[in-house]
Amino acid sequence: MNPLILDGRKVAQSVKDELMAQICELKGKGVTPKLATILVGNDEASKTYVQMKANTCHKLGMESERVFLPEETTTDELLDVIQRLNSDHQVHGILLQHPVPSHIDERKAFDEIALEKDVDGVTSHGFGATTFQLGAYPCCTPAAILQVIDYYNLELEGKHAVIIGRSPILGKPVSMMLLNRNATVTICHSRTENLDQIVKQADVVVAAVGRPKFVKGEWLKEGSIVLDAGYNPGNIGDADYESCYPKSSAITPVPGGIGPVTISMLLKHTVEAAQRQLNTTKTHSNVS
Amino acid sequence: MNPLILDGRKVAQSVKDELMAQICELKGKGVTPKLATILVGNDEASKTYVQMKANTCHKLGMESERVFLPEETTTDELLDVIQRLNSDHQVHGILLQHPVPSHIDERKAFDEIALEKDVDGVTSHGFGATTFQLGAYPCCTPAAILQVIDYYNLELEGKHAVIIGRSPILGKPVSMMLLNRNATVTICHSRTENLDQIVKQADVVVAAVGRPKFVKGEWLKEGSIVLDAGYNPGNIGDADYESCYPKSSAITPVPGGIGPVTISMLLKHTVEAAQRQLNTTKTHSNVS
Structure with a gap:
């Protein structure tokens, strides 16, 4: 049987379809979910990413606020901007573009973002609250990986997931999220010895190492699932697709795999943040 | 060569010796490190634990405040007590006795404890900050495991550590701490398949499952290091010491292994918290 190609664009579309209905409903209640993005400096790739995020917001009927800060911005000045957005009730989610x-x-700066607005899942508190399943927003790429897994009903319980990257x-959040889904999790990295032998045992491989074509097909167990979170220059993944494809039972391509789902998770979290804020406001007005 | 028996009492004593010097110095500056413990209800084992912690405080010249709350205490009442201790500048560390x-x-309740007073490492924020190495106090049992490893100069870099328990x-914090020390980390649990085969690959096994004599010697690779964080009724560890001892190169006994080091880590964190508070106060008075 041919391996299943996990189509991230299809997954992203399904997320966006659901979001559009929710956004419509929220707007009916007078709330338009709003994402604030902060870009510091002149990195061209970062500009493109921030632009893409804002565009997707608008396509779905959400609002965005884009804050551009000059290269010479200090940490304190950045913290001031984050604090301003934290206390702005119109803003439901805050994204500080890395790096x-x-x-x-x-x-x-990341840790200055209020937990309830940390829709990009970058705060250390958010990481802890995600790990302990307290309802925080996880990082968007790990969330996208889980979304793909769920869309295709891939089994995790009792499976051995090997994460390359930390x-x-x-690497760290996806490990904790897979662990919470009852996978047995091994976390590998640059100091790992005999990486190929460890990957050989994996039912699920998450490539999150940031090195093009790093994971080779010959490392894989026959029938494993390959989730490639890599996105290296030239649209190249962390897995060597050509050699991995025939060994896998399911695999994400790059581009068109995890990448497209990532932005949709950011917007999903922002919509959830708007919904929660609305519910909190409701509860408060019931009380008063 | 006989396996090395990792003597937790000796490790604990070395920690306490260092602490006594630090406490003496702090007192010279007018600060006595103080741990507040909160016990809710009448659990006899918990009473004993809290008593032991207070006693060790006093032996080292530290102060303690013991708060006893009745069984029928509500969450809100408990939160009030924690908030009071959070804002009490005489209190450097807060421990809420589990369960x-x-x-x-x-x-x-755990997450209400101020990060800078979370000397028992129970907050979700503290877990995240520990994982990201931001200087939070880790949970005391994982910290004790690392302390034993360091006391005996056991090598972690590139080693495969298998953690049983999450x-x-x-389980979760010790996994992240070993990962940060460049071990390759596998996290196993009740849903893990072929646990014995996974343990067979471990250079370091951490037994943290809460089941007496769960880890068998026949599962171990020859020469592995066994760190037993279990403490089951009757002073029985999570590893079957009798069968594990001859297969290991180093092993913690129960009792006398990780256990005795745990309380000393709690006090170490409390002393650190007092030192930090003093430094913060100093910095502030320099500024003004």
Whole structure:
């Protein structure tokens, strides 16, 4: 049987279809979900990403606020902007585009984002609350991976998932999310010995290492599921698709795999944040 | 060569020796580190634990405040107590003894503890900040495991650590801490298939499953390191010591392994919290 190609564009569309209905309903109640994006500096790729996010917002009928800050912005000035957006009741979600210029304390800036507006799942508190399943918004790429898994009804319970990569916004959160779905999880990284032998045992491989064509087909167990979160220059994934495809039972292509789902998860979280804010307001007015 | 028996009492003593010097120095500056413990209800084992913690505080010259709340305490009443301790500048660390009566929202109570006073490492924010290495206090049992590893100079870099258990205060944090020390980490649990075959690959096994004598010697690779965080009724560990000992290169006994180190980590974190508070106060007075 041919491997199943996991079509991220189809998954993203299904998410957006659901969102449009929810946004319509929210607007009927007088609330338009709004995402604020912050871009510091002049990185061209980052500009494109922020533009794409704003465009998708508008296509779905959401609002966006785009904050552009000059390259020389200090950490304190950035924190001020985040605080302003935290206290702006019109803003439901805040995204600080990564990376910021190197003189800025990015972690401090991320952690300044209010938990309830951290729709990009970048705060350390949000990571903890995601791990403990307390209803925080997970990072968008891990969330996209889970969305693809669920769309295709792929089984995780008791499966051995091997994650290659341990970054705060990808490897670590996806590991915790798969663990919470009852997978047995192995986290590998640059210091891992005998990586190929570990990958050989995986029912599910998540490639999140940031190196083009890193995962080879010969490492895979026959019939494994390959989820490629890589997005290297030239639209190249972290898995070597050509050699991985024939060994897998299901695989995400790059482009067209996890990538397109990621933005839709950002908007999904923003809509959820707007819904929660509305519910909180309702509860409060019932009480008063 | 005989396996090395990892002597937790010796490790704990070395921690306490260091602490006594630090406490003495702090007192010289007018600060006595103080741990507040909260016990809700009448659980006898919990009473003993809280008593032990207070006693060790006093032995080292630290202060303690013990708050006893009746079984029928509500979540809101407990939150009030935590808030009071959060804002009490004499209190450097807060410990809410687990478990609380079942009608209380334990997670909400844990997460009410101010991050800078969370010396027991139970908040979801603290878990995230520990995972991202932001200087939060990790949970005490995982911290004790790392302390034993460091005391005996056991190598972690590139080693395969298999963690059996995924609780918020043990399996999950110790996994992240070992990952941050460059181990390759596999997290197993009740739904894991072929557990014995996974354990067989481990250079380091952390038993954190809460089932007596669960890990068998026949599962182990020859020469592996066994760290037993279990503490079941009758002083019985999660590893079957008798069969594990001859297969291991190093092993923690129960009792006398991880257990004794755990309380000393709690006090170490409390002393650190007092030092940080002092430094913060200093910085502020320099500024003004």
